[in-house]
Amino acid sequence: xxxxxxxxxxxxxxxLLPQLIIIAVFFYWPAVFAIYSSFYLQDPFGFGSTFVALxxxxxxxxxxxxxKVAVFTVVFSLLVTFLSLxxxxxxxxxxDKVIRGARTYRTLLMWVYAVAPPVAGFMGVMMFxxxxxxxxxxxxxxxxxFKLGVNFNDTALAMVVVAAWNQIPVNFxxxxxxxxxxxxxxxxxxxxxxxxxxxxxxxxxxxxLAPTAFFLLVINITYSLFDTFGTVxxxxxxxxxxxxxxxVYKVYVDGFRGNDLGGSSAQSVILMVLVLLLTVFQxxxxxxxxxxx
Amino acid sequence: xAVMTDTDRTVARTGRPVRWSVxxxxxxxxxxxxxxxxxxxxxxxSTSISDxxxxxxxxxxxxxxxMAENFDKALFLKGGFTGEITxxxxxxxxxxxxxxxxxxxxxxGMTAAYAIVYFRLRFATFAFWIIFTTLLLPxxxxxxxxxxxxxxxxxxxxxxxxxxxxxxxxxxxxxFRQFFLSVPEELVEAARIDGAGPVKFFIDILxxxxxxxxxxxxxxxxxxxxxxxxxxxxxxxxxxxxxLVRGIKQIIQNLDGANVPEYGRALALAIIAILPPVxxxxxxxxxxxxxxxxxxx
Amino acid sequence: xxxxSLESISKVYPxxxxxxxxxxxxxxxxxxxxxxxxxxCGKSTLLRMMAGLEEITEGDLSIAxxxxxDIDPAERDIAMVxxxxxxxxxxxxxxxxxxxxxxxxMGKTEIDKAxxxxxxxLNLTEYLERRPSQLSGGQRQRVAMGRAxxxxxxxxxxxxxxSNLDAKLRGxxxxxxxxxxxxxxxxxxxxxxxxxxxxxxxxRIIVLNGGRIEQIGTPAEVYHQPASTFVASFMGAPxxxxxxxxxxxxxRVHLSETVHIEAPGQANYSGDIRLGVRPxxxxxxxxxxxxxxxxxLEFVEELGAGRLLHGKxxxxxxxxxxxxxxxxxxxxxxxxxxxxxxLMFDPATGARL
Numbered sequence: 001x002x003x004x005x006x007x008x009x010x011x012x013x014x015x016l017l018p019q020l021i022i023i024a025v026f027f028y029w030p031a032v033f034a035i036y037s038s039f040y041l042q043d044p045f046g047f048g049s050t051f052v053a054l055x056x057x058x059x060x061x062x063x064x065x066x067x068k069v070a071v072f073t074v075v076f077s078l079l080v081t082f083l084s085l086x087x088x089x090x091x092x093x094x095x096d097k098v099i100r101g102a103r104t105y106r107t108l109l110m111w112v113y114a115v116a117p118p119v120a121g122f123m124g125v126m127m128f129x130x131x132x133x134x135x136x137x138x139x140x141x142x143x144x145x146f147k148l149g150v151n152f153n154d155t156a157l158a159m160v161v162v163a164a165w166n167q168i169p170v171n172f173x174x175x176x177x178x179x180x181x182x183x184x185x186x187x188x189x190x191x192x193x194x195x196x197x198x199x200x201x202x203x204x205x206x207x208x209l210a211p212t213a214f215f216l217l218v219i220n221i222t223y224s225l226f227d228t229f230g231t232v233x234x235x236x237x238x239x240x241x242x243x244x245x246x247x248v249y250k251v252y253v254d255g256f257r258g259n260d261l262g263g264s265s266a267q268s269v270i271l272m273v274l275v276l277l278l279t280v281f282q283x284x285x286x287x288x289x290x291x292x293x
Numbered sequence: 294x295a296v297m298t299d300t301d302r303t304v305a306r307t308g309r310p311v312r313w314s315v316x317x318x319x320x321x322x323x324x325x326x327x328x329x330x331x332x333x334x335x336x337x338x339s340t341s342i343s344d345x346x347x348x349x350x351x352x353x354x355x356x357x358x359x360m361a362e363n364f365d366k367a368l369f370l371k372g373g374f375t376g377e378i379t380x381x382x383x384x385x386x387x388x389x390x391x392x393x394x395x396x397x398x399x400x401x402g403m404t405a406a407y408a409i410v411y412f413r414l415r416f417a418t419f420a421f422w423i424i425f426t427t428l429l430l431p432x433x434x435x436x437x438x439x440x441x442x443x444x445x446x447x448x449x450x451x452x453x454x455x456x457x458x459x460x461x462x463x464x465x466x467x468x469f470r471q472f473f474l475s476v477p478e479e480l481v482e483a484a485r486i487d488g489a490g491p492v493k494f495f496i497d498i499l500x501x502x503x504x505x506x507x508x509x510x511x512x513x514x515x516x517x518x519x520x521x522x523x524x525x526x527x528x529x530x531x532x533x534x535x536x537l538v539r540g541i542k543q544i545i546q547n548l549d550g551a552n553v554p555e556y557g558r559a560l561a562l563a564i565i566a567i568l569p570p571v572x573x574x575x576x577x578x579x580x581x582x583x584x585x586x587x588x589x590x
Numbered sequence: 591x592x593x594x595s596l597e598s599i600s601k602v603y604p605x606x607x608x609x610x611x612x613x614x615x616x617x618x619x620x621x622x623x624x625x626x627x628x629x630x631c632g633k634s635t636l637l638r639m640m641a642g643l644e645e646i647t648e649g650d651l652s653i654a655x656x657x658x659x660d661i662d663p664a665e666r667d668i669a670m671v672x673x674x675x676x677x678x679x680x681x682x683x684x685x686x687x688x689x690x691x692x693x694x695x696m697g698k699t700e701i702d703k704a705x706x707x708x709x710x711x712l713n714l715t716e717y718l719e720r721r722p723s724q725l726s727g728g729q730r731q732r733v734a735m736g737r738a739x740x741x742x743x744x745x746x747x748x749x750x751x752x753s754n755l756d757a758k759l760r761g762x763x764x765x766x767x768x769x770x771x772x773x774x775x776x777x778x779x780x781x782x783x784x785x786x787x788x789x790x791x792x793x794r795i796i797v798l799n800g801g802r803i804e805q806i807g808t809p810a811e812v813y814h815q816p817a818s819t820f821v822a823s824f825m826g827a828p829x830x831x832x833x834x835x836x837x838x839x840x841x842r843v844h845l846s847e848t849v850h851i852e853a854p855g856q857a858n859y860s861g862d863i864r865l866g867v868r869p870x871x872x873x874x875x876x877x878x879x880x881x882x883x884x885x886x887l888e889f890v891e892e893l894g895a896g897r898l899l900h901g902k903x904x905x906x907x908x909x910x911x912x913x914x915x916x917x918x919x920x921x922x923x924x925x926x927x928x929x930x931x932x933l934m935f936d937p938a939t940g941a942r943l
Contacts, residue, residue: 005413005481006491012408016420019405019466025446026461027427030438037438091325094318099604101319107575108326110582114570115333116520116538119563122545123332126339126560132351134335168329170585177586185676188643188663189737193690195664197314203689207680226433230522230538237545248433255437256527264437271434279429 031272037265049262056266066250066267073246076160077224083164085216088171089209093201095172096179106176113169117227121234124162128154128235149236149243156244159235163228170223171216178212179205218282222275247271333567340364340561347556359557367561378532378540380562387519387536387569393456394518395511402465402510403503407495409466410473411481421470424463432459432524440527450531459524465510471587472506473499509584512577516570537566593619593777594640594745599649601635609635611802612649617779622771624780624792628824632801633781634749640779641670641747654744664693669738670747674754675730677722683709683733684718687740708736711770728759735767739774746771746778752787764790785825789813797821814868816933819940822866828898830933831872833906835865837934837943846904851881854932857943864935869898869911871931875924882924885910890918899923 006012038056040049060066095105112120127135128148136146146154182205190204229248236243240253247267255264335352341360342353368380405424409417432439439458448454476499484494500507525539535543544562548554574581598612610632617623625633638644640651642663650657658666669690677686684705691701709715712732722730731751738746751767752760768791771778782788788795789809797804797812797820805817816822822830836844837853839860844850875882883903891898897918899910903925910925934943 005411006494007413008491009414011491012412012414012417015404015408019401019424019463020420022401022457022461023424023427023463026439026442026458027430027435030435030442031430033438033442034435087325091322094321094325098315098318098322101322105322105326107578109322109329110578111571111575112329112333114516114520114574115567116522116541116570118522118538118541119566122541122559122563123336125545126336126352127332129351132347132349134352137351165328165332173582173585177582183674183676185672185674186678188641189670189672189676189678191643192641192663192668192670194693195662196693199693204678208678210680222431226431229433233522233526234541234545237548238542248436251433251436252523256440261437261441268434268437272430275430275434 034265034268034272037261038269040262042259042261052262056262057270060263060266060270069245069247069250072156072244073225076156076163076228076244076246077221079160080163080167080224080228081217081220083160084167085171085213085220087164088168089175089213091168092172092175092179093205095176109172110169112166113173115166116230117163117166118230118234120162120166121231124158124231124235125237128158149239152242152244155235159228159232159244162235163224163231166231167220167223171220174212174216175209178209182208215282218278221278225271225274333564336560337564340557340564342557344554344556344558347560348554360561363557363561364565366555366558367565370558378535380537380540380565382533383535383537383540383562384565386534387538387566389452390455390521390525390536391515391519391570393452394459394521395514397456397460398465398514399507399510401460402463402467403469403500403507405466406469406473407499410470411491411494411499424466427462428464428467432462436523436527439524443528449528450534452534454528455525455534456518458528459518459521465514468510468587469503469506472503476502505580506584508577509580509587512573512581513584515573519570537562541566591619592616593621593654594779595650595652596636596640597650597652599636599639599651600647601632601639601644602647609801610639611800613803614649615796615803615806617777619777620775622768622778622780622791622793623796624782624788624794625796625798626782626785626788626824627798627804629783631798633783633798636798637747637749637779637781640745641668642666666745667743668745668747669741669743670749671734671738671751673750675722675734675751677730677733677737679722682719682721683714683725683736686722686733687737690737690741704740704742705736708739711739712736727755728763731755731759731763735770739770742774743776746776748778748780748782750782751780753782753784760787767791785827789825795825797824799824815942816866817942819864819866819935819937822933822935826868828869828909828911830866830868831908832864832866832935833903833908834937835863836861837863843932843934845883845906849883849904851883851927852929854929854934857934859934859936859943862937863943864937865927866933866935867927867931869909871928872908872910873926873928874910874912874916874919875926877922877924879924879926881926883927885923885925887919887923 039051039053041052041055042049091109095102095109098105125148127133128146129136130147130150133146133148136148139146148155148158186204186208190200194200194203225246226248228246229252232246232249236245240249245253248271251264251267251271254260254267258264335354338354338356339347339352340363342357343359346353346357368384371377371379408414409421414420443449443454443458446454448457480498481494484498489497519536520538521536522538522541525536526542529535529539540562544559548556548559594617596614596616598614599610600608600612601610602608613636625636627633635644639646640653642658642661646659651659653666653668678689681689687705687708688701691704696704705718706715709718712735714729714732714736717725717729722733725733731754734751748767752763755763764787780787780791792809794806795809795812796806799820805812805821807815807817812821812825816825816830819832822832833845837857837860838844839857841853841856842850843853843863843865845865885899885901885903885908887899887901889900891900894914896911896913897916899912899919901908901910901923908925935941936943
């Protein structure tokens, strides 16, 4: 708040009202509704619902299928995060270093930011298509018969690749801006202290990038959990079947295909808790430990 | 003699050997760029090939004669379940969603942030926390209950129902708050001494000052809105409201059933779906990068 | 003994800008050289070429008898103190100093000894475990110094190290750096745009302008016998007075049609000149003095230790510095430009005649 703020009541309330109404109706109401529904079992034919306390939760946590989806989601998130972060870091370091064509490289490496995940998924379908996809044909050279949508592991791999590809630009932009905000003189001081470029990277550059990297870590996990819905949906062509799926995808499948409002709501609540934990992790652990200024 | 050695030295200095580290750097960057471009490029080139050929041989990197025809079909051929939707109607819907979402976010976010930062309100902190909490839970997490609520309000299959729930998070508010806080304190003091009230100060000083920020946020939000998939999939079942990204789902499902799937049309639609946001990001690159890096920190 | 030698070193940037014209000079072992000049004069580029941070376009640079043009900065046996200190923000003060030593494979105990010694010298002992962000500006400056000292290099390079400090601290650090350099006896090159720093610290000053050397000399030489109008007006505050005048080769300098005074010496030149005189060398005299010139006093600047009288002789502005013990003259004021303190410059080239 500014120390010389205006002293009125009517105007600021009017200014705040649209925002408050929208989040009340479309955020708080649904969130409370989710928590409420998670304690009820809905009649499959739409005739009322029964209070079942924690049964939806215990049902989920004891369900082998739910656990399988949870495990896949964790593995998927870690792989996407790791792949996308490491490739983006490598590219950002190089893009920061070269003089010629730096701008062109920057553009070429970031425009994919604007490609929607489901469209990326569709392109993935074309690339990994059974029989005709260029990547499938390439893998066939090594005797790998890639079966998208049929083989669980193959489909999972395609999901990881497409999701990571789609996320590289964001990481690249942040890493590059992090690199560019390291003072030139610090890099030069390091040049006088150490002749090996690789050692300089790990001793000086990388620690100074750590705040960016941890911020991106959280961003990437959030991305893998939620924003990849479209990628997953198009890659399995809307047919989950025995294919891998993420937790968010399962919320959708159970809630809209299976009409299980209670179970789906309970899943939503579990995801909410997960996100809250991630946020707390970000604020508490990371912001305190890795800030140098 | 002296002249000789001088030229020798110059030659030695300028004609230094190729530096392999620089070559490797460029090789890595070129490989990275190709990785980002090639899949989209292959899809683009393949829009020029006949459906049968794509069906049989997959994506292709050599030009065929059918590009114009495929884009024409994608934009103007009626299709879908009702046989009424065209690519151009989806394109219009995408623009409505992208622009409506971006404008809504900016309008609501800017005014709310102005109220929080520039007024002495006893409940300003409370309001801030209520708004800030919405950053924690993405729409995907509360998708089903939100659907129930919007459905209950009779907003399913309306533009309002499509756009407003997406606006209900505080990213823009938070960003404008950060920006307003960084505006020098003396500015509002000087304005008050000059006799400007809150409305005048907002319109004459704060809005012009925020121009680049608004532009940056608009670009990010436009791309974000344009690329929405899950929410439009749920809330629009009326095909006349489909966006391009939403339409992708239909396209893919249609590919499987048919005898010779309409690959050319599908690929052309995919290209049309990514073209506007890609152009916006590339053309307004520096604003976009600035907005992204500064808003998320 | 020559320690550093520059042989027609020049710098041309890829965009064609020539930042440093071919430049040659030698630095004696243990000498404290100050490169001074306005921003953009090439002084920093020159220093950075010595450090190896900037490629040398042409010419040879040798340190301790070895040509180092193509030698990596880390291998040149130099240490550098940067303008914004360039401390590693993620390392403690101790590690900031130890980092360079570890990379040279020095043993743990030796490193510890070197760091502790430097810390004692710079009064940093109690801050060794802190991060740079927890230190004040002056303390950071000391850490930067410490990082340079522990390496016991054969050449110190300073790139405007005091410009981020406030005036008082700057004055104090100036003395400390100079004393430290004397004690360690390490050859040093110091870049600054502050002529006071240059005057007080240097054994020899190199004045640069537009990528070329204007003058090399001791502080006294540079101050009293500036080689050009540029040096004359750059060194000293207020700068040397430069009056437009004519010299006819007949031993007289004409300030106007009617006013002329005795020339400082013989020069094989005739035509327009600039007549240079330091403000403190101008004397206030009575009207009866043989060389008295009428001085129109416009205003007085009080400095405490003295006063600056701003005014005009004929059409030309003149500044006179008088001690505070002298009264402020009133009524008609006359000045004398003593012959021994006068310098003549070519107005076209700026060179001293």
